[in-house]
Structures are given as structure tokens and as C-alpha cells.
Amino acid sequence: MTERGPMLPVERTRTLALASAFVRGGVAAGLGLGALTVLVTVLWISSPHPDSGPGGALRAAAGVWLLAHGAGLVRPDTLSGVPAPVGVVPLLLVAGPVWLAHRAARDAAEPEEGRPRPSQAGAFCAVTAGYLLVAAGAAAYARGGPLRVVPDTLAFPVALVVAGAAAAGVWTAAGRPFGPLPSWSPLVLQEAVARTLFRNRAEAACRAAAVGVMVLLGGGALLVAVALGRNAEAAQDSFLALAGDWSGRFAVLLLAVSLVPNAALWGAAYGLGPGFALGTGATATPLGLAGDPAVPHFPLLAAVPAEGPGTPANWAVLAVPVVAALAVAWCTVRRAAPADAPRASAWSPRETALVTALAALGCGGATALLTAAAGGPLGTGALTAFGPVWWLTGPAALAWTAAIGVPVALLLRVWRLREPGWAWRRDVPEGLEGTRGVREGAEGQSAPAEQMPKPAGSREPVREPGPEPSPEPGPEPFREPEKEADADAEPRRRWAPWRKRHPGPGDEAVRKSPAASAEAEGTVDGTDPEDGTPAEDAGIEPYDFLPTDPWHEKEAREARWASLKQGSGGLMADFPARVPTALRTGRAARTEGADRTDLADRTDGTDRPGATP
Numbered sequence: 001m002t003e004r005g006p007m008l009p010v011e012r013t014r015t016l017a018l019a020s021a022f023v024r025g026g027v028a029a030g031l032g033l034g035a036l037t038v039l040v041t042v043l044w045i046s047s048p049h050p051d052s053g054p055g056g057a058l059r060a061a062a063g064v065w066l067l068a069h070g071a072g073l074v075r076p077d078t079l080s081g082v083p084a085p086v087g088v089v090p091l092l093l094v095a096g097p098v099w100l101a102h103r104a105a106r107d108a109a110e111p112e113e114g115r116p117r118p119s120q121a122g123a124f125c126a127v128t129a130g131y132l133l134v135a136a137g138a139a140a141y142a143r144g145g146p147l148r149v150v151p152d153t154l155a156f157p158v159a160l161v162v163a164g165a166a167a168a169g170v171w172t173a174a175g176r177p178f179g180p181l182p183s184w185s186p187l188v189l190q191e192a193v194a195r196t197l198f199r200n201r202a203e204a205a206c207r208a209a210a211v212g213v214m215v216l217l218g219g220g221a222l223l224v225a226v227a228l229g230r231n232a233e234a235a236q237d238s239f240l241a242l243a244g245d246w247s248g249r250f251a252v253l254l255l256a257v258s259l260v261p262n263a264a265l266w267g268a269a270y271g272l273g274p275g276f277a278l279g280t281g282a283t284a285t286p287l288g289l290a291g292d293p294a295v296p297h298f299p300l301l302a303a304v305p306a307e308g309p310g311t312p313a314n315w316a317v318l319a320v321p322v323v324a325a326l327a328v329a330w331c332t333v334r335r336a337a338p339a340d341a342p343r344a345s346a347w348s349p350r351e352t353a354l355v356t357a358l359a360a361l362g363c364g365g366a367t368a369l370l371t372a373a374a375g376g377p378l379g380t381g382a383l384t385a386f387g388p389v390w391w392l393t394g395p396a397a398l399a400w401t402a403a404i405g406v407p408v409a410l411l412l413r414v415w416r417l418r419e420p421g422w423a424w425r426r427d428v429p430e431g432l433e434g435t436r437g438v439r440e441g442a443e444g445q446s447a448p449a450e451q452m453p454k455p456a457g458s459r460e461p462v463r464e465p466g467p468e469p470s471p472e473p474g475p476e477p478f479r480e481p482e483k484e485a486d487a488d489a490e491p492r493r494r495w496a497p498w499r500k501r502h503p504g505p506g507d508e509a510v511r512k513s514p515a516a517s518a519e520a521e522g523t524v525d526g527t528d529p530e531d532g533t534p535a536e537d538a539g540i541e542p543y544d545f546l547p548t549d550p551w552h553e554k555e556a557r558e559a560r561w562a563s564l565k566q567g568s569g570g571l572m573a574d575f576p577a578r579v580p581t582a583l584r585t586g587r588a589a590r591t592e593g594a595d596r597t598d599l600a601d602r603t604d605g606t607d608r609p610g611a612t613p
Contacts, residue, residue, distance in 0.1 A: 017118035018126045021108035025130025028104035032097045033138060037061040046247035059145025062138040068093035069135065070157035070373065072150035086147065087376025088386065090258035098165045101131055105169025120170050128166045132159060205355050208331040209362030212401055215327045216367060219320030220267030227303035235302035242297060256299050263300050265374040269388035271320035272396040277389060278304065279382040286314045294382040321397065325404035328363060332356045333412040346417060349410055356409040360401035368394025
């Protein structure tokens, strides 16, 4: 039936998609409100002495649900008769509505097979409108309850929270792109966002800022846990004094759990230095608690430090922002100088410092925003100021992370770039990774430790099979007196750090002559200089040096000559290169026998141009 049905026009398809997104927003708001209503209803049913009927419980649930969005509430029934504001938002309750709005916008903007999909702007507007419509209905219903909603707070921050969650959902459905910016934004900013380098740096700064905020929250939660452990008896007395039956205690426990993120932010503000206000006349800082605190009975408030000046235990909380700054620096340097990247791709010191400073700025801004939501007024008198002051906590977080994070990031960058076996190995091509350099031997003489990689087409000279010629007796080589005097002494070795390194994949062993081996090991005639016993290598057949530089080999020279001739376009001469006798034999003539051999080579014509050795 679907295949035979008529095709819907494009306008109707888009209208249905927008209507579906609008319904998704309303359903997301209804799910959050319904879950909280069920919980409040269960607590009302289990209460032995309820203060109101089911209508009051439902209106209280609607007010608490709007409080989770940041709305301001007013409690009209007070002992003094003056309505008291409720501005402290349980941050754990915020997670549910924000996640539902985010998921509704993401599902509405994601393309589905066989279903129409609205535009990103249409999905955002439809989901936000559907959600806010339910929120407005809940605010109108809660007007006659024990917790009334302040109308001005419905626009800010309730609408802002819902719109932010919906925008994040649409952005997630689009693949989390970074740009392009709208056309009304400045052209310079549009060009900067279009660059991949800018996007990478911005992403690194955001990640480092998020890590810094998480470390601050973790440190604050740890401080609260330690303080509650030290004052466990006072926390237990407060918990038992608030309710006498199990249903009331369960409600107090749920409220305390929902305020745990708030307590962690209070601890972070205390560790940063500004501390938090306990009323209009008292402030708790690491230096001490000054003034007259107005603290109500609540289990979490048992972690408040005692009155008086601070102790070294209170000053130890300053380690929390230090650790947060170190975390920001480490996350930045991991992107600035990664261990699996070439040295040339590492960020410059200026870029590293700039990204770390931007991460510190983001950490300070996020901390200020969270601390603004963690506190608020709880009354009209002394409790009008309760919790951390955001305009002091945010700059404190910025100052800590920037003052410590930037220098530490620069030092970590230098350390990672100077780490042994890191930078120098990555700067050469893959085929040259095994090359090292020159190893110094005994008596200050230097011998090549490993051979450089050979060019294409080169090969080592192969020794012709046949009987080995017997060594002819000849005159002993002349030795200087100083050399003879030091022959019996222990050979002097110079320190070289590469001796302990293992050879790379492209390294080749070096073959030495018996004279050079004996001189390096302290032997001259194959015997140990200490006791005169024959050395282990005394019976090894002597062999000559092999050419360590394959540049002058015949095959390599012919390959280079052919490449030059082909690239010259016929301008090169058509005759082979002349190979010197000294380079062809692998050693220069040093004795009379070598001179006679060289003379014989020239006599039989092997030194003529074009002749084959």
C-alpha cells in the first residue's frame, strides 16, 4: 500500500518533519516531568503526615522540575510570612532534562531512511518550541503550589538552557563540525575558522580546558569527602534531626545526593582561594572562617570548616588548583609535541603558550559559569548570599591555570623534544633510520661504526673463491717510540653514549683488519699483553678493509652517469667515468709493495679511461 500511494509534495514533507520535531521536543519535556512527578508522588504517598493533597504534590513536582532548568522559585509559606526565594539549583537534576532535550534534537536532525528530515535550523526551532511549550504549562500549573515559579526566570535561564541543549543535539547530528560561521560574523573570524590549523588549536584548547575543570571538580569533591569524614558525627546528627521516619530520611538523602555536584564546586572554590559565602556576614577561605555564619541544618554543610584562622591542613587545599594547572599543561603539550610525530611538526613555543593560555581562559569561564549555578539565595535576610561568588572564582581559576600552566607547558615541551631516542630518529627518512655516525676506537682513532645505506644498484665486492694466498714475509711496519711505550699499557677508551645502543634495522657490522683489531683490543701480535697467552682471534685469517663509502663503486658510478646522461638530453659525453686505482682497490698505496702493484696496474693498461679493472 505504501508503494502504490501517491507521493507527497515537498512542502507537505517538510511540514511533517517539523511537526515530528515539535512533538519530539514536547515528549522529551514530558518524560522529564513525568519521571520527577512519579518520584515526588511516591514520597508523598509514603509520608505519614502529608501537608497537602495530591494536587500540592503535583504542583511541587512541577516546581522542582523547573528548578532543574535554572528557574527561580519562591516559597510563600514561611514562619515570618515573607516569601523566601529558592535559588540553589541541584545540579544533578539538571543532567536529566538537558540530556532529554539534547537527544530529542539529535534524533530530529539525524537523517532516517524513508522518513523526511527537516533542516538543522528547523529541527532546532521545532524541538525548542515543543519543549518550552510544556515548560510554560508546568509553570502555569505550579502557580498555586508550595513552590511558585518566578516568571522572569522562564526566559533566562530556562529558555537558554533548553536552546543550548537542542543546539548541541543538532550539532551532534551534523557530525560536530567546527564552522563555517554565519555570514553576519566578522570576516577575519570566518577566515580563521576555515583554517585547519586554527581548528586543531581550538580543539586542543577546549579539551585542555575541559580537563582542567574536571580536575577542579574532582579535587573539590575530594575535599568535601575528607571534611565529611572528619565531621561524620555532626553530619549524622543533622541527617537524623531533619526527619524522624524513613520516608522523610529517604527524601533528605535524595536531596543531598542531588546537591553533591554543588558541594564539589564549593570545595573547588575553597581550594582556589575565594572560598564561599555562608550568609551575608561570613566567608570561608583557606585563611580561615571570618564572621557569623548562617548555616542551616543539613548533612553536607557539616563539611564547613570551623571558625577561626586557617591551619596548614587548610592551606594544603591549594594543591587542587596546582594539579588542575598541571593537567591543563600536560594535555596541551600532548598535542603540541606528540611522541609519535616528527620534531618538525611540533608546535612553536609561542603556539604552545597561546593554546595553554586559551585553555586557562576556557577553564576560568567554565568554572565561573558552574559556580554561578551552584549557589544562590535561600532567604531574604542573612541567606541572600549563599555559596561561591562566581566573579571571584572564575578569575581565580584563570590566574592559577595561566600562571602555572603556561611555564610548565613550555618546560614539558622542551623536555619531550629533548627526550633521548625521540626527535633525532624521526627527522630522517625510513630507509636511513639505522644510520648512526662514527664510533671512536682506542688510542683516539676513529673508525666507522655502521655503514651508510647504499644507493640503488650498489653492492659489496665479493671475494673470488679460491685458495687463500699465503702471507709473504715483509718488513715490520715502523712504529713510533711513544706508541711502543704505550703498547703494553691498558688501552684508553673514550666515553661514547652510542656504544650501549642497539643497532638499528639498517645498521651493518664493520669488519676490521687484524692490526686495527689488535690495536683496539690492546694486542699487537695476536697475544694477550698481560699474560702472553694467545688471543681468541689469533687464528683468524687476516683480511683487508672493505670500502665503507659505496659512492665510488663501479655500479653506483654507472647508475649516476646514466641518470645524468638521460636528464641532459644528449649533451653528456658518451664515455664512462674514470675510476681511480686507489678508490677501486679500496686503499691508497702506502708501502713499496702497494706502489709496485699500482705501477703494474698502470703498465698493463687497467688505468686507461674505459678500461675494466
